[in-house]
Amino acid sequence: xxxxxxxxxxxxxxxxxxxxxxxxxxxxxxxxxxxxxxxxxxxxxxxxxxxxxxxxxxxxxxxxxxxxxxxxxxxxxxxxxxxxxxxxxxxxxxxxxxxxxxxxxxxxxxxxxxxxxxxxxxxxxxxxxxxxxxxxxxxxxxxxxxxxxxxxxxxxxxxxxxxxxxxxxxxxxxxxxxxxxxxxxxxxxxxxxxxxxxxxxxxxxxxxxxxxxxxxxxxxxxxxxxxxxxxxxxxxxxxxxxxxxxxxxxxxxxxxxxxxxxxxxxxxxxxxxxxxxxxxxxxxxxxxxxxxxxxxxxxxxxxxxxxxxxxxxxxxxxxxxxxxxxxxxxxxxxxxxxxxxxxxxxxxxxxxxxxxxxxxxxxxxxxxxxxxxxxxxxxxxxxxxxxxxxxxxxxxxxxxxxxxxxxxxxxxxxxxxxxxxxxxxxxxxxxxxxxxxxxxxxxxxxxxxxxxxxxxxxxxxxxxxxxxxxxxxxxxxxxxxxxxxxxxxxxxxxxxxxxxxxxxxxxxxxxxxx
Amino acid sequence: xxxxxxxxxxxxxxxxxxxxxxxxxxxxxxxxxxxxxxxxxxxxxxxxxxxxxxxxxxxxxxxxxxxxxxxxxxxxxxxxxxxxxxxxxxxxxxxxxxxxxxxxxxxxxxxxxxxxxxxxxxxxxxxxxxxxxxxxxxxxxxxxxxxxxxxxxxxxxxxxx
Numbered sequence: 001x002x003x004x005x006x007x008x009x010x011x012x013x014x015x016x017x018x019x020x021x022x023x024x025x026x027x028x029x030x031x032x033x034x035x036x037x038x039x040x041x042x043x044x045x046x047x048x049x050x051x052x053x054x055x056x057x058x059x060x061x062x063x064x065x066x067x068x069x070x071x072x073x074x075x076x077x078x079x080x081x082x083x084x085x086x087x088x089x090x091x092x093x094x095x096x097x098x099x100x101x102x103x104x105x106x107x108x109x110x111x112x113x114x115x116x117x118x119x120x121x122x123x124x125x126x127x128x129x130x131x132x133x134x135x136x137x138x139x140x141x142x143x144x145x146x147x148x149x150x151x152x153x154x155x156x157x158x159x160x161x162x163x164x165x166x167x168x169x170x171x172x173x174x175x176x177x178x179x180x181x182x183x184x185x186x187x188x189x190x191x192x193x194x195x196x197x198x199x200x201x202x203x204x205x206x207x208x209x210x211x212x213x214x215x216x217x218x219x220x221x222x223x224x225x226x227x228x229x230x231x232x233x234x235x236x237x238x239x240x241x242x243x244x245x246x247x248x249x250x251x252x253x254x255x256x257x258x259x260x261x262x263x264x265x266x267x268x269x270x271x272x273x274x275x276x277x278x279x280x281x282x283x284x285x286x287x288x289x290x291x292x293x294x295x296x297x298x299x300x301x302x303x304x305x306x307x308x309x310x311x312x313x314x315x316x317x318x319x320x321x322x323x324x325x326x327x328x329x330x331x332x333x334x335x336x337x338x339x340x341x342x343x344x345x346x347x348x349x350x351x352x353x354x355x356x357x358x359x360x361x362x363x364x365x366x367x368x369x370x371x372x373x374x375x376x377x378x379x380x381x382x383x384x385x386x387x388x389x390x391x392x393x394x395x396x397x398x399x400x401x402x403x404x405x406x407x408x409x410x411x412x413x414x415x416x417x418x419x420x421x422x423x424x425x426x427x428x429x430x431x432x433x434x435x436x437x438x439x440x441x442x443x444x445x446x447x448x449x450x451x452x453x454x455x456x457x458x459x460x461x462x463x464x465x466x467x468x469x470x471x472x473x474x475x476x477x478x479x480x481x482x483x484x485x486x487x488x489x490x491x492x493x494x495x496x497x498x499x500x501x502x503x504x505x506x507x508x509x510x511x512x513x514x
Numbered sequence: 515x516x517x518x519x520x521x522x523x524x525x526x527x528x529x530x531x532x533x534x535x536x537x538x539x540x541x542x543x544x545x546x547x548x549x550x551x552x553x554x555x556x557x558x559x560x561x562x563x564x565x566x567x568x569x570x571x572x573x574x575x576x577x578x579x580x581x582x583x584x585x586x587x588x589x590x591x592x593x594x595x596x597x598x599x600x601x602x603x604x605x606x607x608x609x610x611x612x613x614x615x616x617x618x619x620x621x622x623x624x625x626x627x628x629x630x631x632x633x634x635x636x637x638x639x640x641x642x643x644x645x646x647x648x649x650x651x652x653x654x655x656x657x658x659x660x661x662x663x664x665x666x667x668x669x670x671x672x673x674x675x
Contacts, residue, residue, distance in 0.1 A: 001624045001634040002617060008641045009620075015644020022651035029658040046658065057651070072619065087553060094556035098563035105570040 013068055016061030023057035026050045041111040048100050056093030059086055163259035168252060169244070171198040171212060183238075183261050185231030203227040203235055211240070215255055219244045225262070236263045274447065275472075278465065281449045289337035296334060300327045336462045349390040353427060353494070354379040356390060357416055360397040364405060371410045378417035383427050384496060392470045399463040400431045400490050406454070407435025407488060425496055426476075432489040438482040446480055550607050557600040564589040564596070581664055584657030591650030595643055602640040605629065612637045 030047040037043060063086030070079040131138065157164055163180030167173050173193050181187045184201050193201070202208040207226055214221050220243040228236040239260045246253045303324045310317040354377075361375055368375055404414045412434055419428040438446060438453070445451045447468040452461035471478045475495045482488040567589045576582035605611045611629030614622050624634040 001626075001638075003622055003624060003634075003638055005620050005622045008622075008638070011642040011644045015648050018648045019644070019651055022648070022655050026651065026655050026658055029655070029662055033658075033662055046661075050654075050658075053651070053654070084549065087549060091549075091553045091556045094553075094560050098556070098559040101563035101567050104567050105574075108570070108574060 009068060012064050016057075016064045019057040019061045023050065023054040027054045039114075041107055041114060045100065045104065045107045049097055052093050052097035052100060056090060056097065059089040059093060062086075063090070162261070163238075163257070165193075165257040165259060167198055167255050167257065169212070169216065169255060171208065172196075173198060174254065180259065183230075183236065183259070184228065201229050201231075203229045211242070215242055215244050226259075228259070236261055237266050238262055270444075277448065278469065281465075282469075285337045285449065289334045293331070293334045293338070296327055296331050300324065300331065303327060333462075336466060347389045347391070348387045350385050351388055351390045351393070352385055353383055353388070353393075353429065354418055356388075356394050357397055357418075357429070360394055360401055361416065363398070364401055368405060368414075371405070371412075373405060373408055373411065374413045376413065376415040378415065380418045380420045380427075382422055383418050383420040386427065386494065386496060388474060388494070389470075393474070396467040396470050396492070397431070399467045400492075403463065404431060404433035404435065404488070407437075408433045409435065420496070426493050427496055429492040429494070430489055431492075432487060434487040437484040437486055437488055438480070439484060440482075443480060443482060447478075550603060554600060554603055554608070557596045557603070561593050561596045561600075564593045579660075579664065581657050581659075581661030584653045584660060586657075588650045588653035588657060591646055591653060595646035595650055598640050598643045598646055602637065602643065605633065605637050605640070 027047075027050040030043060030050045033040070033043040034047050063082065066082065066086075067079050070076065070082075157177045160177055160179050163183050164177040165173060165180050166175045173196050176193045178187060181193055184193065186193050199205055199208055202211075204227060211221060211224065211226065214224075220241075222241050224240045226238055226240045228238050230236055239262050240257060241259075242255050242257045244253060244255055303320055307317060307320045307324065310320060357377075357379075361377070365375075401414070401416075405412075408414060415430070415432045417430045417432075419430075420426075442451075442453060447464050448461075449465040450461035451465075468478055471492055471494070477493045479491045479493075480488060481491070568586055571577050571582055571586045571589075577586050606614075609628065611627055611633050613625045613627055615625060617623055624637060626633050
């Protein structure tokens, strides 16, 4: 087959020239890209590819052009010597480009990782520069925020009316707010609670242990009623909530306590219960007393009628006198019941309280002297005249003093005192004895009607109930403290009312039975 | 380790080996067909590498960018060109299905010595391999230009994964 050689020659020569030109142009671009960013791995990769291709193009194309011209010049033998070198270079360049290309994917992956690392570094670097430039401002800002936050929570801690206490898990107090110290009597310049164990103010160690076990197990306790011990020894009922703060790893766990004093609340509840009980008993007593009083009056009247016609020396006379005595005794009990039940307002007498007490003490002096009982009086001279029902108040003092005489037995001591400071609204009267005291279990029932520790027939159990009613009717209060074997103290608090606020007139009479 | 032979002598020795090859009796002899076989292997490796390049360009979605798209086309034309060159070498130098005789400067006679019918025409067309490698280089150039334009300041990355 005879063919024209020109197309082959033209394509070969012209194509070879183009290959050289284009490969050099490609190399130039990759060099520019490389110069723009020498750390860019992809530009480096493309540069090596173009270097290989340029080497190949120059070697092959130059060889082809040379071949055409040498053959045309009848110098085929010369070309024959050059040809193996041209072919070898072509082969090597081919392999170089192919080998580089095979690593494209790996190169790309590495480049992506470099980019990610670089971005992370740049981001960190920018952040560091920002922090470096604004560190002082940031610290100042953060400090202000922390100070404000600290002040806010410190304020809550300081002004809270409830106790806020922070303690270790084993019960050592780390911090307590002023309300907590005041609640337990540690406020002022005295010793602080911080550093002390919680058992120093929790009344029952078993209760404290149970509380700690619950906190450890559940992480919290909520509204648990716990009895606390005041510095002066008295008990305070409180509601305790607590939560365990395990904090960060490696730090000691701490417990946050919130303690609310409910002693007053409980006392009021008990008073209301007491008042309800008294009211119920009062109503019952009034009904019974009224029904019994009339037959007793009839029995007493007829007995006295029969006595009038009997000889004093006769046996029948003695029997009738016995009946009369016991009927009178019954009437006295009924009278007490009626006293207890009646809700009549006290009469207003302007009296000196120490004079009323003296009257009662004078009345019992003979009995006290007989038993060699010492009676001490300590009256505050500043106690003003008070508007009281003298007869009823004396009855209260009589009940309390007689109880004291009974409690101290022979050679005992009774102290009666009054306290008042100018400006006070109340007078405090204390009747204390060093008698056998009252059991703790009986203290709660001491003002209950018909409650008595005396043997049957010696007491009706109405004396203190009646006294309680009378004091409450005067707007006052009566409380008892007792220690078994050491004695008992009754404390009466009576309001000092201005004349225009007479009891039962302006703001009504306080009725303990309602 | 101490150097016993000066660098200049080492260079001269290597240059001598390449410039004046002599039979190395202790090593394997390399006869003439090794040249064409090595060259054909290079063509085959080039085809494989370009195929892998196209695969990764598509896999990494780099072809969504114009620059890499043109480089993909370049790789494709490089594959075609290598196939062309491979078969041209095969027909002419290995299988020797054709023989070319000079009639005059601008005319040649292609004589079929074997192979399928029309092998002369195929060989004639295969000899114009620059029709494939020049477009490949053109696409490579345009691809690089686009990369240069679209990413003037920094990386060639785009929607890669």
